[in-house]
Amino acid sequence: MLGPKFPWLLWAYACCCSxxxxxxxxxxxxxxxHWINVKVLLQELVLRGHEVTVLVPSSNLLINYQDTSSPFTFEVLQVPFSQETLDASMEDFLNFWMNEASNLFPWEIMWTMKEQLEVFTNMSKxxxxxxxxxxxxxxxxxxxKFDVLIADPLSVGGELVAEILEIPFIYSFRFSDGNVVERLCGGLPSPPSYVPASTMGLTHQMSFMExxxxxxxxxxxxxxxVKFWRDEWDGYYSNVLGKAAVEWFLFLHRYLSLAEIWLIRTYWDFEFPRPFLPNFEFVGGxxxxxxxPLPKVSQLHSAIGCSGEHGIIVFTLGSMVYNLSDEKSNVIAKALSQLPQKVLWRYKGKKPETLGSNTKIYDWIPQNDxxxxxxxxxxITHGGTNGLYEAIYHGIPMVGIPMFADQHDNIAHMVAKGAAVQVDFNxxxxxxxxxxxxTVIYNSTYKExxxxxxxxxxxQPVKPLDRAVFWIEFVMRHKGAxxxxxAxxxxxxxxxxSLDVLAFLxxxxxxxxxxxFKCSASGNYTDCLGANGRLES
Amino acid sequence: MLGPKFPWLLWAYACCCSxxxxxxxxxxxxxxxHWINVKVLLQELVLRGHEVTVLVPSSNLLINYQDTSSPFTFEVLQVPFSQETLDASMEDFLNFWMNEASNLFPWEIMWTMKEQLEVFTNMSKxxxxxxxxxxxxxxxxxxxKFDVLIADPLSVGGELVAEILEIPFIYSFRFSDGNVVERLCGGLPSPPSYVPASTMGLTHQMSFMExxxxxxxxxxxxxxxVKFWRDEWDGYYSNVLGKAAVEWFLFLHRYLSLAEIWLIRTYWDFEFPRPFLPNFEFVGGxxxxxxxPLPKVSQLHSAIGCSGEHGIIVFTLGSMVYNLSDEKSNVIAKALSQLPQKVLWRYKGKKPETLGSNTKIYDWIPQNDxxxxxxxxxxITHGGTNGLYEAIYHGIPMVGIPMFADQHDNIAHMVAKGAAVQVDFNxxxxxxxxxxxxTVIYNSTYKExxxxxxxxxxxQPVKPLDRAVFWIEFVMRHKGAxxxxxAxxxxxxxxxxSLDVLAFLxxxxxxxxxxxFKCSASGNYTDCLGANGRLES
Incomplete structure (x- = not known):
């Protein structure tokens, strides 16, 4: 018997891991x-010397693959649907949630959700x-020879590409309806008694009815x-990978569960404390x-300069909502006109008639600055996680006007934490x-x-961006986590x-x-047994 | 209406938090x-400029409060039990687990456990x-005017002192039988299907029977x-705090749950992945x-110097086990004598007759070095967490001879992770x-x-010691976490x-x-209703 000849080599290897x-x-x-957020992470990876290749559909909303100054390499996937088709689908989606959903019955909303899911699932496929x-x-x-793939479970397919390329993958993720992806695929324990399902707008302290x-x-x-998403994709995965879906946990379910790390785009300033797993890292913000500082010759600088002691209000409804109905925009503009603050509103729609002299409209604003x-x-925010986190970072109280997706949930979190007031969009x-x-300006508790x-x-012990990069690099160094x-x-x-254990017990x-019972009914134990010692009924 | 006069003061306060x-x-x-481990943490706190006061019983095992070179201030609690009584109780405890328990039936072990618990609970009280x-x-x-209290849930009383002093407290903790304190008091979710109860020696991948x-x-x-620990202490807490234990969750239970942070003395190199909560920080190692480097003129340096290519084996059974039976020590010494390695054995008992020339016995060894x-x-280790973590840190394979407490569990973890072989002490x-x-020396997979x-x-993104200090300082800065x-x-x-929800549904x-059923049995719905429209049975 001989030991390894060069144990110091193994030791040196261990020491080199960092x-x-x-x-x-x-x-x-x-x-x-989602892209706005993950782009910052990818830019940081490039800054640290990594090569980043983005697989981008030729028709998309915000990923500008023709930008020659981009630090990323783009591999364009020539999808069969046109930019117009995609834009129209998104328009329909927004229109439904902003203008129609509030007038419908729950089952009508569910039916439309199913139809919308089908549209986007087809495009994903x-x-x-x-x-x-x-x-x-x-x-x-x-x-x-990529070392790692970064994906988002909402865009199904990343885990399939990782399987084909035989590389580990990491998710960057915000939410799914009812935490269903995190729970069923990620294995995240979520006691419904104090972990509110996402999109419900509930908090961690619920009444019995809640x-x-x-x-x-x-x-x-x-x-x-299971019905409209997993089953749909299981068939697709099964076809692509050429295997029959005979396993207990089906294709998509299994592949999603293989993520090495889930980078969740929230943190405990936003989240209600809840159980999680060691491969979940909360990197919100x-x-x-x-x-x-704003350029001194800019319009924005001048607008802020003349705001005086009252200061300014920043207003945006996010990167997806370009337009509002005349009625809605006038209601908003009139409210803003009554305030002593200067209001800087990012808006691409028609200028409202009731717009006050204190309100300036811009196509784009440097929101973080x-x-x-x-x-x-x-x-004033629609409640998107990116903007909301910039407000948290800078300690700014919010007025939330949520419309769809996780926005109601996000604002509910901020309201529960006393940093926001919610207004119903409809x-x-x-x-x-x-x-x-x-209220949020003059009641100082909101600012506090x-x-x-x-x-x-x-x-925090480590900044969220550094933590996210650390775990991506960890997976690259160790070929996984x-x-x-x-288990x-x-x-x-x-x-x-433990239902099988309970059933057995x-x-x-x-x-x-x-x-x-039989013995006591029969008077004594021997009566229960027949002549051959077997139990008789 | 006026806003806060000095909002920049609030802002400056926010920025100063770090x-x-x-x-x-x-x-x-x-x-x-436990003290050996927490002492390192306290020394680091002193190094970072904090003042540390230790409340120490006048009779104790390892806390040397007469050491004038100690960086801590000791507040000695003059306990009524003598050093001899404490030593004898510990001797009985060790003797039972090392020599007697293996020959007893489970209920006899349980009875003795109850008696031992009573002895130590009385001393704690x-x-x-x-x-x-x-x-x-x-x-x-x-x-x-302390800012924070550090305690260990195994020594009940820390949370009581924190309550009296009205300060937040933090736990440094390794384990409790069946994770019962972490689960019932800390709220740690532990599905019994893949989170093995501590002290059972099981892993995260269990058969149905396991x-x-x-x-x-x-x-x-x-x-x-509940029966032998919580009820016992609830009475005591109730007496001390002068309140009747009328709340649903009783005294001890509630006070333990108030820990701001639980610093768990393991990490994912040792633990099987399991759910945890954001106020649990795993700082093992x-x-x-x-x-x-060892002093060049020391006996140890000479012993290692002549070990040649075969190298050395380090052997200790921990800080509590000073002695073994003659039979046991001879079995061990004979096995060691058959090896080509030099063996450095920390042992205070009688020199075994079978001791080989390759084995040197020392009262104390610089284990980490x-x-x-x-x-x-x-x-060769009994499986105490401290020594085991030093072996992990330096990448040394282990032979585990567990005896009591968490030791079986610790070694089971190392065996499951392929870094140790277990030997039955009895x-x-x-x-x-x-x-x-x-096996562990010549089968290279153990070293790997x-x-x-x-x-x-x-x-790791941050060293465990730095993380532990960070969260203690965080609690001091923010008066809690x-x-x-x-919820x-x-x-x-x-x-x-959610049993009430299930019962309702x-x-x-x-x-x-x-x-x-009633309606269908009656033929049609109207038959179910009486003349006044009420349901009739």
Whole structure:
């Protein structure tokens, strides 16, 4: 018997693990605000010497692959749907949630959700097809020897590409309806008694009726997920990978569960404390940074300069909402006109007739720099996570006008934490908005609570961006992070909940009780047994 | 209406949150190996400019309060039990687990456990009494204006002192039987299907029978905890605080749940991945550090120098086990004598007759420096977390001879991760130990796996010691960490598990089914209703 000849080599290897290296990262991005967030992470990876390749559909919303100054390499997937088709689908989606949903019954909303899901699922499948049916492209990607893939579970396909390229993958993720993806695929424990389902606008402290509502919504979203999403994609994955879906946990379910790390785009300044797993890292606010001073000759600088002691209000409804109805924009503009603050409104729609002299409309505003300006008093927001985190970072109280997706949820979190007032987009009157703004500006507890959240965001052992980069580099260095993967993924749902153990114990107990009952009914034990010693019924 | 006059003051306050300051820390320590670990943390706090006061019982095992070179201030609690009484109780405890327990039936072990618990609980209560009945001391401690208290849930009383001093507290913790304290008081979710109860020696991947065993052990430990520990202490807490224990969740239970942060003395190199909460921080290995070179004129240096290519084996059974039976020590010494390695054995007992020329016995050894020596091939350990983490840190494979407490569990973790072989202390034969050592030394996978664990330990965004200090300082800066406290603590057990929701849904369903059944049995719906439209039975 001989020991390893060069144990010091193994030792040296172990010690070298923390030396950084230049890795190759491939990205299966999600569009819109998701891209805005993940772009900051990818830019940081490039700054640290890694090569980043983004697989981008030729028709998309916000990923400008023709930008020659971009630090990323773009691999364009020539999708069969046109830019116009995509824009129209998004327009329909926004129009439904902003103008129609509030007048419909729940089952009508559910039906439309199903239809919308079908539209976007078809586009996602077509996007996947452009890659999985292109052997030339696959060979090219395989030759590139990527170290890791970054994806978002909302854009299904990333895990499929990682499987084909045989590389580990990491998710950057904000939410799914009812936390269903995190729970069912990520294995995230979510007791419905104090973990509110996302999109419900509930908090962690619920009344009995709210807990009932939350419990039922968990069941509803689980069924919706299985019926209209997982089953749909299982067939696709099964076709692509050429295997029959005979395993207990089906294709998509299994592949999503293989993510090495889930980078969740929130933190405990925003989240209600809840259980999580060691391969979940909460990196909310990774895109935030100190405000840069505004150029002294800019219109914005002048507008702020003449705001006086009253300061300014920053107003945006996000990167997706360009337009409002005349009625709605006039209600808003009139409310803003009643305030002594200067209002800087990012808006591309028609100029409202009621626009006050204190309100300036801009196609685009440097949102982070404005929120970090010392004169900023409040932020009117639709409740998108990116903008909301910039407000947290700079300690600005908010007025939330949520419309769809996670926005109701996000604003509910800020309201529960005392840093925001919510206004209903559909029923909002001029006075409602004016009152809400006056409340968050002149009731100092809102500012104090916003600053408390800001302190939590700033006071972390490692900045969120650095943590996110650390775990991506960790996965590249170690070819994964298997030591963080819970054994829950090897269990069926009834095993996970110990239902088989309970059934066994129940059966044993029932048998014993039955025998004892029979014996006592018969007077004594020997009466229960026949001549051959067997139990007689 | 006027806004806050100096909003920039609030802002400046928010920005200052990360500036370090010199805080006052008071410690309610747990003795033995717990103290060895927490001492390193306290030394680091002193190095960073904080004042540390340790409340130490006059009779204790390892806390040397007469050491004038100590960086801590000691406040000695004059306990009524003598050093001899404490030593004898510990001797009885060790003797039972090392020599008697293996020959007893489970219920006999349980009975002895109950008796041992009573002995140590009485001593703990007497220790608490010396503080809570000493108004002069309480006044002195209150005047000291401590910022935070550090305790260990195994030494009950820390949370009581924190309550009296009205300061936040933090736990440094390794384990409790069946994770019962973490689960029931900390709110840590622990699905028994893949989170093995501590002290059971199970892993995260269990067969049906193991899951059944684990499930039953959870129930057993919960009942044991409630009956022999919580009820006992609830009476005491109720007396001291002068309140009737009328709340649903009783005194001890509630006070333990108030810990701001739980610093768990393990990490994911050791732990199986499991759910946890944001106020749990896994800081295992915080006491580990690079090996210092041995003095060139020391006996140890000479012993290692002549070990040649075979290298050395480090052997210790921890800080509590001083002696072994003649039979046991001879079995061990004979096994060691068969090896080509030099063996450095920390042992205070009688020199075994079979001691080989390759084995040197020392009263004390610089364990960390030896484990970090390039010639060290293996570590023979009882499985205490401190030594085990030093082996992980330096990537040394282990032979585990566990005896009591968490030791079986610790070694089971290392065996499951392929870095150790376990030998049964009670049935061990000479050849068993020799074979185990040859396996971990000459089968290179053990060294490779130990180095993998070492890489995980070294490759963290922040070192465990720095993370532990960060969260202690965070609690001092922010007067707590309430934003990390889960709402689960406000729920009863049946609310937590949504049993009231399930009962409600079951009742509703049963009522509907009953009505439908009645209607169908009666032929049509109108038959179910009486003349006045009410349901008739």
């Amino acid at each position: 030396i950084s290296f230049c890795g190759r990262v491939v990205v299966w991005p999600t569009d819109a605000s 077509q996007t996947c097809d452009t890659l999985v049916m292109n052997s030339h492209l696959i060979a090219k990607l395989q030759q590139a 807990r009932l509502q939350n419990f039922l919504f968990y069941i509803f979203t689980d069924l919706f997920f 990774l895109h935030c940074q100190p405000a840069k 404005l929120l970090g300006h010392p004169l900023t008093k409040a932020f 029923t909002m009157k001029t006075q409602d908005l004016a009152d809400a703004l006056n 609570n916003a600053l408390k959240l800001s302190k939590i965001q700033h006071d 298997k030591h963080l993967r819970p 829950a993924h090897h269990l069926t749902w009834y095993q996970y909940h 129940f059966t044993c107990t029932a048998t014993i009780v039955f025998i004892l | 500036i370090s300051f010199c805080g006052r820390v008071v410690v309610w320590p747990t003795d033995a190996s 007497q220790t608490c009494d010396t503080l809570v009945m000493n108004s002069h001391l309480i006044a002195k401690l209150q005047q000291a 899951r059944l065993q684990n499930f039953l052990f959870y129930i057993f430990t919960d009942l044991f905890f 915080l006491h580990c550090q690079p090996a210092k 030896l484990l970090g020596h390039p010639l060290t091939k293996a570590f 049935t061990m034969k000479t050849q068993d130990l020799a074979d185990a050592l040859n 796996n130990a180095l993998k664990l070492s890489k995980i330990q070294h490759d 309430k934003h990390l406290r889960p 689960a603590h406000h729920l009863t057990w049946y609310q937590y598990h 079951f009742t509703c369903t049963a009522t509907i089914v009953f009505i439908l």
